[in-house]
Amino acid sequence: MPALAQPEPPHLPHLPHLPLDGLLRRAAERAPGAPALRVGDRTLSFGELDARADRIAAYLECSVGRRGARVGIANTLDADFAAAYYGTVRSGNTVVLLNPLVSPTRLGKVLASAGAELAVVPRTTAALLADPGDRPPCLSLVLVTGAGDGPVPGDTVPLDLVLDAVAAAARCAPSGEPAAFDPDAEVCVQFTTGTTGRPKGVRLTHRNLVANAAQTATAHRLGADSVTLNHLPLHLPMHLNSAVYAGACQVLCPDPEPLASLALAESTGATHYYGLPARLHRLAADERLHGAPLPGVPAGPRLTAVLSGGSALAPDAARVLAERLGVPVLQGYGLAELSPLTHSQTPDRPAPGSVGAPVPGTECRVVDPGTGVPLGPGETGEVQVRGPQLMAGYLGEGGPPVAEGGWFSTGDVGRIGPDGQLFLVDRLGDVFLHDGELVSPSAVERVLGSDPRVAECAVVGWPDAVHGSVTWAGIVLRDAGAGPAVLEEIAARANTRLAPFERIRRVEAIDAVPRTPVGKPVRGELRATVRSRAAAEASA
Known part of the structure; x- marks a missing residue:
């Protein structure tokens, strides 16, 4: 299949010749x-x-x-x-x-x-x-x-x-x-989350952060009259820099309660609401969101979008929030190594299930993980990105590890739609093979998560001598007292909606899904536990 014809990267506004400050x-x-x-x-x-x-x-x-x-x-x-x-x-x-x-x-x-x-x-x-x-x-x-x-x-x-x-x-x-x-002088070191390995210090420059401030402000349609509400657990430079670039006001909401943040959005006239996927999932499932009257819902006549990033937001949760709040719920994507934003949905280019198109001045392609050969439309492979927001390198190392032509390998698996929207599948280290077929834990988790009996879940591969790996699912039940029969019912229901190679072969209750402090699932811990147990079973 011929390689995907890349559209011209979106226009990046003229960058001011200024240091970050x-x-x-x-x-x-x-x-x-x-x-x-x-x-x-x-x-x-x-x-x-x-x-x-x-x-x-x-x-x-x-x-x-x-x-x-x-x-x-x-x-x-x-x-x-x-x-x-x-x-x-x-x-x-x-x-x-x-x-x-x-x-x-x-x-x-x-x-x-x-x-x-x-x-x-x-x-x-x-x-x-x-x-x-x-x-x-x-x-x-x-x-x-x-x-x-x-x-x-x-x-x-x-x-x-x-x-x-x-x-x-x-x-x-x-x-x-x-x-x-010097626009290429180091001004910030941000450590990776360590969800897939040892945390690394990412060295970012004036050029990286000024460029990404402009890219984010343009993609999110920020201007001097914008009011951005930050309902994240941390004050991330991406949101700070983009608001300052645009001359917009930023409202900080330390209260972790999602409904409280909506009331604050109402009272401050917020135009943009930034939320963490884990909190947005809770908000979508909160019965109070669907009651009336409720202060803060809808979240104010000025609100134009709810924006989510950091990990995947389930399409069902995004749909519920969009319907109840009356504004689009937009997904974005990025990495610390890329300052961080590389993709974002926009209100005028909806693509349910995607993380959007590249932000201005950014290019994206998908390659075969083994050969590095670019893949065609709709084909699944490793996501590579290049643009002015690419880091200077890691602490203690040289320049950024890039392929020929300056492409940075993200370690994420995805495919690109015909209009340039990126659809993520999973982390390269999280996917596993069953009878030679690639299984995406995130895809199985989305199916499981649609069951109202499931509070949250995590999927990893259980090593198997015959199939390579089989799907293991750990489920946090909403009713903690439910027995094994309920787990089997949930798995059986999910299996009717999964391909044969994806189907859940092992399921058990867990107390919680291990997550980073900002809510990203840490499948590595579960993977290590599952592999240890599989090895013990095999040697018994």
């Missing part, structure tokens, strides 16, 4: 009084956010004393993250993103592997680093955000204290024209 400076100069961030009762204008970034930059210039140092910053849902993020870049140093939801061991490994010299973290994270004996040797100072309510833990310092000192010393006057900068 220059996006904030530009927004502050254009509309200093316009709201940039809202969280709770606090609203921070672009001018105020820019001034706070100036003070952080001034402090780092004095305390670190050089450019190129790495500063760990916890990406919590607060204004201090945004100020510290842009202020660190403005000082000529590199942001190392710290997930405040990870274990202390993981936190220490991230700080140590990145060589972070200073950390800016909330009180709960600071408590893990309060004793100098527990810190990585490279970390000399911990600054605590949101510390106004009382003393900070151990040998740490309130961020507001040092910034007040900087302001008093008048060492934070805004500079004039942006200084010369």
Whole structure:
């Protein structure tokens, strides 16, 4: 079959010749009084956010004393993250993103592997680093955000204290024209989630992040009158940068309750709602969503779209939400290595089940995983992407691992429709073979998940001497007291809708699906357990 004819990549708007922090400076100069961030009762204008970034930059210039140092910053849902993020870049140093939801061991490994010299973290994270004996040797100072309510833990310092000192010393006057900068200089290190292996530090540049800010703002139709509601557990640079690029206001919603986030979208006039798939699944299944009257539903006359990313959102859940909220529910796709967005659905190009077309300036193809040969329309293979958002490389390694022509292999399996929309099948390491046929765990999970008795589920391959692998399903039942007969009924019902090679051969109840702190399923843990049990059975 001939290779898929690639359409011209969507037009990428002219990128400003600015450093990453220059996006904030530009927004502050254009509309200093316009709201940039809202969280709770606090609203921070672009001018105020820019001034706070100036003070952080001034402090780092004095305390670190050089450019190129790495500063760990916890990406919590607060204004201090945004100020510290842009202020660190403005000082000529590199942001190392710290997930405040990870274990202390993981936190220490991230700080140590990145060589972070200073950390800016909330009180709960600071408590893990309060004793100098527990810190990585490279970390000399911990600054605590949101510390106004009382003393900070151990040998740490309130961020507001040092910034007040900087302001008093008048060492934070805004500079004039942006200084010369290298667009390919490292400005941010983001660690992969580690769902498929050891977490790696992804090195991102000014060019990567400015380009992806423009790509995201264009794909999501963001403008200066947009209000984006962030209902994610973390403050991700993608959403921050795109809103600042567009001059849009971002509303932060730390409350994990989905219905509370809809009420906030209503009260703030949100135009774009960003949600985590796991939370959107809960929202779609919540009986209160279908009741009336209910504050916040529909989620406001200004809302134009609900946007989901990070992992797959079941088409049934997307349909329910779209019908109830009266706006399109759009899926996106990306990787840390690509800053991160590469694909997004748009309201004018719906494609149920897809993750959308490439964002402006991005190209995508599907290749045979064994040979690297491009595949034709509708054929399934490994997804490759190239564009200006591709990382500089991994920490401790050289440039990004790319195929000929600059194509980056994502490790995801998918196919491209005739209009360029990408349909993902699964991770390359998650799929397995049954009698030579490729089985997608995600496809089986979607069928299982449509059963109202299933709260959540996970599928992996059970090693089998005859077939290669057979489908094993772990199911979290809504009725925890239901017996094995119910599990067998669920599997039998699902098997009527599955191909013979996909059918579930083993099923059992589990307490929970292992997930990362941001909700991505970690099939590796289940796969290791299943393989160990299969080996024990085979040797018995």
